[in-house]
Amino acid sequence: MSTAAIALLAVAASQPTDAQQRKSLRWATSSIGSYGYKVAASMTKIVEEALGDEYTVTVQPYTSPTVGMKAVMDGNGEIAYTADIGMTQFYAREGGFKGYKPTKPPLVHTWYAYPNESMMAVLAKDADKYKCWKDFSGKPVFFTNAGFMNWNNWVRIYKALGYDFTHVQIDPKSNSDALQAGTIVGSATYTTAGRSLAPYWKETEIRMDIKVINPCPDEVAKLKAAGLSVVDVDPKNAFSKDIGPTTLQGVPILFGYNVGTNISEDVVYKLVSTFYKKKDELAKIDPGFTPMAKDFIGMQVAGISANPDIPVHAGLAKFLKEHKAWNDKWKVATGGS
Numbered sequence: 257m258s259t260a261a262i263a264l265l266a267v268a269a270s271q272p273t274d275a276q277q278r279k280s281l282r283w284a285t286s287s288i289g290s291y292g293y294k295v296a297a298s299m300t301k302i303v304e305e306a307l308g309d310e311y312t313v314t315v316q317p318y319t320s321p322t323v324g325m326k327a328v329m330d331g332n333g334e335i336a337y338t339a340d341i342g343m344t345q346f347y348a349r350e351g352g353f354k355g356y357k358p359t360k361p362p363l364v365h366t367w368y369a370y371p372n373e374s375m376m377a378v379l380a381k382d383a384d385k386y387k388c389w390k391d392f393s394g395k396p397v398f399f400t401n402a403g404f405m406n407w408n409n410w411v412r413i414y415k416a417l418g419y420d421f422t423h424v425q426i427d428p429k430s431n432s433d434a435l436q437a438g439t440i441v442g443s444a445t446y447t448t449a450g451r452s453l454a455p456y457w458k459e460t461e462i463r464m465d466i467k468v469i470n471p472c473p474d475e476v477a478k479l480k481a482a483g484l485s486v487v488d489v490d491p492k493n494a495f496s497k498d499i500g501p502t503t504l505q506g507v508p509i510l511f512g513y514n515v516g517t518n519i520s521e522d523v524v525y526k527l528v529s530t531f532y533k534k535k536d537e538l539a540k541i542d543p544g545f546t547p548m549a550k551d552f553i554g555m556q557v558a559g560i561s562a563n564p565d566i567p568v569h570a571g572l573a574k575f576l577k578e579h580k581a582w583n584d585k586w587k588v589a590t591g592g593s
Contacts, residue, residue: 282316284335302534337511373450376443412484461495524571
């Protein structure tokens with residue numbers, strides 16, 4: 257046997273057996289460059305420490321949260337990046353879940369982390385052409401990547417408003433180029449907790465001047481009548497320069513990281529409890545966690561309340577019961593959920 261081969265065997269033999277026996281916890285997120293991927297990548301160490309180094313966490317990006325959710329429910333992951341609207345669509349078998357049949361336990365309420373606020377932006381020099389969201393009806397717009405939760409949010413926004421949803425798919429990295437070339441007349445932007453921008457939007461606002469177009473009052477009324485919320489966002493908290501209105505208006509969605517009942521109550525309870533204990537630390541890691549840090553339990557309640565008929569993971573249920581925040585009308589997920 258060669259000296260090199262003997263050295264390799266010696267290294268392998270020196271590896272601790274517990275490292276070789278650690279379980280895999282695959283975290284399915286949206287694509288690299290997205291906010292969902294960024295958050296998951298920044299939290300792997302916290303998750304591993306929360307579980308006593310019993311698991312090795314790997315972040316696996318997918319083309320969209322919808323695809324990632326399916327991957328987890330088909331046995332190719334354990335944690336799925338999703339949102340309230342994604343959970344709604346899955347349980348209703350609508351949108352990208354039409355006709356879909358999971359081969360593993362379905363996702364249930366597990367942990368809700370931050371809100372996104374969906375808004376619309378245009379080239380600053382073209383801003384005078386657009387007064388309301390109706391001005392984008394039937395026009396070529398990039399509503400974020402197809403299948404992304406903000407994309408799904410815009411589908412339901414346009415449905416509520418009765419507008420023509422004309423999506424043009426582009427690479428997010430070409431967002432500013434597409435706007436300047438006229439390939440798209442508008443691009444959906446979004447803030448996280450009214451504070452953070454997705455990486456590709458940070459690059460866009462550095463490269464060019466943009467303006468955000470707010471919905472008109474009649475559109476706000478129509479959205480609220482359809483059961484959607486419209487929230488105010490201070491642009492100074494997320495954007496680095498003037499983008500038009502002194503107060504932005506967006507339609508929020510609540511993002512979370514959910515699992516199926518194949519993940520034990522103990523694991524989920526440890527994760528949620530650790531996130532609760534480290535909520536202020538998480539807010540320092542990323543300002544998007546600020547609302548969660550201010551009202552961690554309230555955010556979990558809001559996530560469940562958005563889809564109260566969807567079961568709640570036993571680990572989260574245990575946590576909420578301990579904190580006197582459980583609603584007896586909710587259902588605890590079982591193996592068949």
